[in-house]
Amino acid sequence: MAEQKKMVEAITSMEEDFAKWYTDIVKKAELMDYSSVRGCMIIEPYGWAIWENIRDILDHEFKELGHENVAMPLFIPESLLQKEKDHVEGFAPEVAWVTHGGEEELPERLCVRPTSETLFCDHYKNIIHSWRDLPKLYNQWCSVVRWEKTTRPFLRSVEFYWQEGHTMHATAQEAMEETERMLNVYADFCEKQLAIPVVKGRKTKKEQFAGAEATYTIEALMHDGKALQSGTSHYFGDGFARAFEITYTDKENKPQYPHQTSWGMSTRIIGGIIMTHGDDNGLVLPPAVAPIQVMIIPIAQHKPGVLEKAEELRARLKKICRVRMDDSEQSPGWKFSQYEMKGVPLRLEIGPKDIEKNQCVLVRRDNREKTFVSLDELEAKIPELLEAVRQGMYDKALARREQMTYTAVSLEEMKKTADEKPGFIKAMWCGDQACEEKLKEEAGVSSRCMPFEQEHLSDTCVCCGRPAKTMVYWGKAY
Amino acid sequence: MAEQKKMVEAITSMEEDFAKWYTDIVKKAELMDYSSVRGCMIIEPYGWAIWENIRDILDHEFKELGHENVAMPLFIPESLLQKEKDHVEGFAPEVAWVTHGGEEELPERLCVRPTSETLFCDHYKNIIHSWRDLPKLYNQWCSVVRWEKTTRPFLRSVEFYWQEGHTMHATAQEAMEETERMLNVYADFCEKQLAIPVVKGRKTKKEQFAGAEATYTIEALMHDGKALQSGTSHYFGDGFARAFEITYTDKENKPQYPHQTSWGMSTRIIGGIIMTHGDDNGLVLPPAVAPIQVMIIPIAQHKPGVLEKAEELRARLKKICRVRMDDSEQSPGWKFSQYEMKGVPLRLEIGPKDIEKNQCVLVRRDNREKTFVSLDELEAKIPELLEAVRQGMYDKALARREQMTYTAVSLEEMKKTADEKPGFIKAMWCGDQACEEKLKEEAGVSSRCMPFEQEHLSDTCVCCGRPAKTMVYWGKAY
Structure with missing residues (x-):
């Protein structure tokens, strides 16, 4: 009976140690357990049930918009990964390599997919021939592997679960519309289902996905004032199509390259739910995805x-x-x-x-x-x-984000704010990557996104004082 | 317009070339495509939609019976795979090995899971302590990898999709009941939803799963007279529990080893649907899993x-x-x-x-x-x-199986039947593995199962003439 009467142990308070509060919750709420494989999680029934609910809602939305699910291989041959130069540069340093099958060494190394653009393109090359084959609107639910050095449950793990949509379109225009449409699906899902307010915007070139022409993101603000990139949508133009020699014949019988997008949301969002809504008594789940309502x-x-x-x-x-x-x-x-x-x-x-x-x-x-x-x-x-409950959770999260969003117009102000006040910092930027790097180095913040909703805060770049081009959300991030 | 008016190309007839008929169907019905990774399939939208329907029906059944879904890591450290001796012997020759993460060689090789008993046991060791923690009824939907030399779409591929249930029980009795219960879930699913008649039985020791004390199977008969193992359920006793040192305290406060099962059904069953119901006009889908009814x-x-x-x-x-x-x-x-x-x-x-x-x-x-x-x-x-439609499909398949099921009472008869008549051959067996091997060598058949519904066909073993113990279904198999 001693076992039965034990009290529910208290968790570390957020104030005392935010990181410990977080890991206490994931363990005590029985969301996950650590495995014998460095950086790979065991997602326990309660955690997985949350992911299944997320999956079911998003999957329904994707299908309503005409997307179809497929399953691509787990492995990518090294030569395939190397076809698109920017892409391989971005991912090669962090992939797991399979070198042996049974007792035999493989003639070519295979990496465990870190993302599947190359696999989808390899397939699209076989199935796209005519304008009638477009658009192709494919998605898959799977896990991917990135050999991260430092890992944290849900937020950054060697293996994580996600969906990855990969679409091909006849025109750049259509592909850009898809990129935007899917970003909006993610934003609406976060705000209306998960009660997480997000900032929608575009990533700077420095922060964009390896191989993309443009990366769009939704950024949420966690309890501790750090940002969480919660979903991304990429426009690739015809870069991969050219690298993989994917062409289609248009209505005038001329060969054309199709235009491509990809977009993904991962189990990371469960970390976002914990750190947006949780309190010192534990997890607070949005009703839409709560395994028990x-x-x-x-x-x-x-x-x-x-x-x-x-x-x-x-x-x-x-x-x-x-x-x-x-x-x-x-x-x-x-x-x-x-x-x-x-x-x-x-x-x-x-x-x-x-x-x-x-x-x-x-x-x-x-x-x-x-x-x-x-x-x-x-x-x-x-x-x-x-x-x-959902509305209450959303209002509380939004009020906190507004409270924790600051502005800066000079480098000094940026450094002071970043140092003293956890949260988003809105500031103008000239567009030069050197300024981004300097802000990272001196204020410890990275550019989170160039929001669609722009404001004019000053005429000059917060860093270098030259004419400003864009307002950017800056912050520390997970 | 030329493209639009093309005719649906005819497929190779079953009579002419069964193997070609099969691959024609999987390609023309757009179930899958070959990938650049040897032995790994791309499952296309129509094929994946069938698997999603299979998954949804089975998942509902599993949950109704109290099972919970989890997600285990994709990788198994070599030392973990080696903990149970029979298991590692069975699987080590056919696993893919990850040796490098990014640029670095790993301190210990990881295999890509071929099945997850070892991972579940490693977790169960952490979460099972008291009789109150039992039973644990876990399942996961995932893909696994086995480095097969010869592959065929759905039937045998390097990567395939499945669900794997892994359960732990206080007593051997309860675990054995679970093994039987899940075999029945598979059998009912095949017969009532997929319209595929199956023979339920136990595998001989030679054919059982690596590390299991008993393996139960459902065997279906394909159009060409070959058998397809369509789902299996294993009883492990406390073998893994001992190897992994998993113990619980019983109601009398004494330490005990729990008893274990696992059970799985895979994308192979899609091959079974094709080869049970298909005809020379293509695929014939059971309504329960047809993406379009x-x-x-x-x-x-x-x-x-x-x-x-x-x-x-x-x-x-x-x-x-x-x-x-x-x-x-x-x-x-x-x-x-x-x-x-x-x-x-x-x-x-x-x-x-x-x-x-x-x-x-x-x-x-x-x-x-x-x-x-x-x-x-x-x-x-x-x-x-x-x-x-469902009933018609089932009746037709059952009639064919009955027509193609033979009996043999001597080695000569077995050889002649196996040679001339594709199908199941029922024959008595002494229980000696030497006879199984001889039948394989001389008649080209393997034991499919010792059916629960036994018949007495003769007093002596079909092979050696010594007293018979069991009736066995023999056949050629996928």
Whole structure:
């Protein structure tokens, strides 16, 4: 019984040690475990169920927009990876190499895919011939491997899970529209489903994807003031098509190169959920992706009728939400803490007195607000409350981001702000990579994005004082 | 326009060249394409949609039985693979080895998982402590890699997709029940959803999984008389638990080893669908997993009202089945052939005369039976017809299997039957591995399984004449 009565252990507070708070949550909420393979995670059932919910929502959106899922090989022959010069330069230093199959050395090394542009292009070369074959709108759900030196659960791991969309279009215009469309899918998903406000914008040349002509990003601000790149969408022009000799015959019977995009969102976003919404009691999950949306906890469950009523409610609510009931021997207090740790959006308490009054108590995870609800009104009230939780989470995250967004007009101001105030710093930029490098070196910030919503903060570059071209969001980043 | 008017090319007939017929179908029905990586497939949208349907049905069944999905690493350190002696012997010769990460040689080689028993055990060691932690019912959907020398699309590939269930139980009894339960899930899935009749039984020691105490299998018979192992379920006893030092404290506070199972079904089953149901016009898909269940083909689509009516039906039927409408410029004849090639279970034809009569024509893929159906009755009639297709496919496959199942009571008879009549051969066996090897050598057959439904065919072993212990299904196999 000693085992059963143990308390839910407290986690390190955010204030005390943010990094430890983060790893405490991923472990105590049972999202993942460390494996014997350096930098590779074991994603446990609760963590994987979150990813499955993310996958199902996004997959539905992709398919509604005409995308189709495929499965490409896990391996890329070295010669294939080398076909596009910028791409291989970007990825070769961080791939895992397979050199032997069974006892035999392979004639050519294979890398474990770090991303699959080259594989898709190799296939597109075989299947794209005429304008009628376009567009090709493919996507795959898989894991990829990048040999990172320093790793952190979900945020940066050697193996991680993602979806990668790879599309081919007849014209540059169409491909650019696709790039923008998919960035918007990600932004809407983050804001409307995950309650994470994001800044949409374009990456500077220095920060763009290896081989891309343009990289677009959504950037979210974490609790500790660091930025998280949460989804990216790339426009490749016809660069890969030329390297892979992919051509199609247009309506006038002339050969043309198609134009390409790719876009991805990964398990990293689970780190983003934790660090946007979590608090010192644990995880706070957006209802859309919470494996359990409502946890029913019977009070004084040994009393006659309580467990029966709790079970009756579970069976009823199963039709409208993801619900569980915990009838274990643990105390209600233990259960409250446990499911707060796990970030369950709503707790439903039901005891003998509630049953007498034909009511129950619903407690929101995000602000602990209690509501007494008639048992007759549950089907109407629960969706309402889940939506209120989502809205509450979004508003809180947005208010924090606004509070933690600063501006700087001089290098001194940039250094001081970066040093003293964690968050985004908006500042003007001349467009010169030398200034980006200097800001990184002297203020420790990188350019997060050139936001679509531009503001005019000053006439001159925050770094060099020459005429400014663009407003940029700067910050420290994961 | 020349491109548009091309005919659907005929495929090689089954009679003429079965292997070529098979590869013609996988290519012409656009299930897969070959990649630049030896033995690794590209699964194209239509093929992957079949796998997604298989996954969704099985995943639902697994979850209903209390299983949870997780994600284990892609890599296994060499030392971990070596912990269980039989297991490493079975798999080490056919794994891909990662030796370098980026520019650096790894301190220990990693193999790309060929199966994940060792990874699950390594994790279970950390999370199983008390009887309260049992059972653990985990599953994962992923790809695995086995360095096969000879490969064929879906049937044997270097990389293939599967689910692997790995469970831990307090007692041998419970683990054995799980092994049997999951075999039954596979058998029911094959028979009821895929319309593939299977023989359930146990593998001989020679054929069992590396490290298992018992392997159970479902064996299906393909069109050409070869057997296809279509799903397996393994009982491990506490062998891995001992090797990995996984113990739990029982209710009497004593340390115990838990008992283990694993079970898997792979993309190989898509090969099984092709070779069980396909014909010389192409693929024939079981409705449960067909990406398109009903294809609407407008007749004389340039005539007023036809396309509008076809689209109206599509919108209506979308609510009850997976439906598409083809309004391309191709001729109806071309479309008929095309969707027969793709194995669409039902074709719905609608033309001006049908519209006048408020009816349409429904044509079954499995037997080309035509039915005129009133447009008012479609919602009732289509599910009925889909079920009739499934039943028709199953009956046909079962009749063929029965026709192609023989018995033998002497070595001579076995050799003659194996030589002349493709199919299963039922024969008695003494239990000695030497006889299995001799039958393989002299008759070219392997033991497929010792079926649960035993028959007494003779008193003596078909091979050596000593007293028989078991009836065995023998055959040539994929």
